[in-house]
Amino acid sequence: MSEKFQMVAKTLQGLENVLAEELHEIGAENIELGCRAVTFSGNKETLYKSNFWLRTALRILKPIHVFNARTIDEFYGNARKFDWTSVMDISQKFAVESVVNSELFPHSRYIALKLKDAIADHFRDRFGKRPFVDPKKPHIQFHVHVNNDICTVSLDSSGESLHRRGYRVVQDVAPINEVLAAGLIKLSGWDGDSVFIDPMCGSGTIIIEAALIAYGIAPGIFRQHFGFENWLDFDDQLLQSIYNDDSRERNFEYLILGRDISKRALASAMENVKESGLQKKIDLAVASIFDYNPPRVDRGMVITNPPYGERLKKDQIENFYKQLSDVFKQKYQGYDVWLISSNQDALKSFGLRPSKKITLFNGALECKYQRFSMYRGSLKPKQN
Numbered sequence: 001m002s003e004k005f006q007m008v009a010k011t012l013q014g015l016e017n018v019l020a021e022e023l024h025e026i027g028a029e030n031i032e033l034g035c036r037a038v039t040f041s042g043n044k045e046t047l048y049k050s051n052f053w054l055r056t057a058l059r060i061l062k063p064i065h066v067f068n069a070r071t072i073d074e075f076y077g078n079a080r081k082f083d084w085t086s087v088m089d090i091s092q093k094f095a096v097e098s099v100v101n102s103e104l105f106p107h108s109r110y111i112a113l114k115l116k117d118a119i120a121d122h123f124r125d126r127f128g129k130r131p132f133v134d135p136k137k138p139h140i141q142f143h144v145h146v147n148n149d150i151c152t153v154s155l156d157s158s159g160e161s162l163h164r165r166g167y168r169v170v171q172d173v174a175p176i177n178e179v180l181a182a183g184l185i186k187l188s189g190w191d192g193d194s195v196f197i198d199p200m201c202g203s204g205t206i207i208i209e210a211a212l213i214a215y216g217i218a219p220g221i222f223r224q225h226f227g228f229e230n231w232l233d234f235d236d237q238l239l240q241s242i243y244n245d246d247s248r249e250r251n252f253e254y255l256i257l258g259r260d261i262s263k264r265a266l267a268s269a270m271e272n273v274k275e276s277g278l279q280k281k282i283d284l285a286v287a288s289i290f291d292y293n294p295p296r297v298d299r300g301m302v303i304t305n306p307p308y309g310e311r312l313k314k315d316q317i318e319n320f321y322k323q324l325s326d327v328f329k330q331k332y333q334g335y336d337v338w339l340i341s342s343n344q345d346a347l348k349s350f351g352l353r354p355s356k357k358i359t360l361f362n363g364a365l366e367c368k369y370q371r372f373s374m375y376r377g378s379l380k381p382k383q384n
Contacts, residue, residue, distance in 0.1 A: 204269030
């Protein structure tokens with residue numbers, strides 16, 4: 001338990017700093033930022049907690065074998081020397097994913113194939129037979145990363161990507177990734193300290209992630225399985241102690257509101273909220289953003305993912321964004337309004353100057369995440 005080792009948390013571009021803060025909160029050490037990744041060190045408890053608690057991590061890797069290679073034969077030979085029986089049993093199925101950033105090895109799939117061969121041949125040398133490869137449902141998932149001539153093989157402790165929390169049973173068109181949704185909330189600075197609204201909530205991912213943050217509920221609580229549960233050194237008692245620790249849970253005294261004009265989208269949101277067990281903590285209703293009147297507050301938070309243009313015709317989208325800005329100016333005084341959109345022309349039509357801009361990616365789409373602060377100046381009582 002006390003042995004410490006290095007790990008890598010993968011994330012989405014633009015969320016590295018948020019992820020580093022989360023790692024600090026769970027007690028990780030030697031935290032260093034990378035591109036779409038954060039390296040850190042800790043023990044087995046840190047590994048389990050990082051899978052269970054990190055809202056902005058996609059997967060947690062544990063490097064186990066680092067070597068140099070300049071040719072395919074050298075790669076295969078150095079990979080084969082490792083004692084693969086120390087990390088998996090011959091009865092376990094395995095799979096390999098690869099990322100190659102090297103002129104020496106232009107084909108990442110070939111690198112993955114050669115690592116599979118090296119692992120299988122190592123077992124055949126020892127036992128006279130090979131373990132099976134299963135890319136769809138492996139017991140053990142390996143990742144190999146090649147940067148120039150430095151080759152790093154890691155165990156994937158997460159299994160299925162951590163953005164797949166387990167509560168999203170239905171999704172609307174153009175859904176937002178759970179990790180990105182949590183990242184949007186973290187980047188806004190909201191920490192359960194005011195009313196939270198998504199007035200175009202779709203299938204409800206942003207409001208569910210907001211509720212998890214507000215009530216201090218771990219995102220891993222819904223997961224059926226983590227990759228590390230198949231490891232030879234898996235400690236079920238340790239995982240259960242982390243699972244049953246409710247010391248970070250807290251009360252939340254404000255409202256979390258989800259609205260959408262689409263009855264179908266709202267039905268999806270209701271299904272997902274029900275699956276998450278948060279139906280008593282989230283207020284959902286069908287409403288157009290143009291008709292809905294939000295609670296009057298001194299301070300509130302709006303985070304929303306409006307249509308980018310894929311769901312609206314080109315001649316409609318700019319007018320839609322112009323009308324959005326009018327609604328926020330008229331009805332959301334006292335709120336910080338955050339929008340994420342990949343449609344730059346539409347954002348120019350928004351009619352308000354952002355007080356903050358952040359570049360993020362929603363899948364392959366480059367997006368701007370912008371804050372618009374709706375001051376209450378016009379609501380001040382007039383002097384007689």
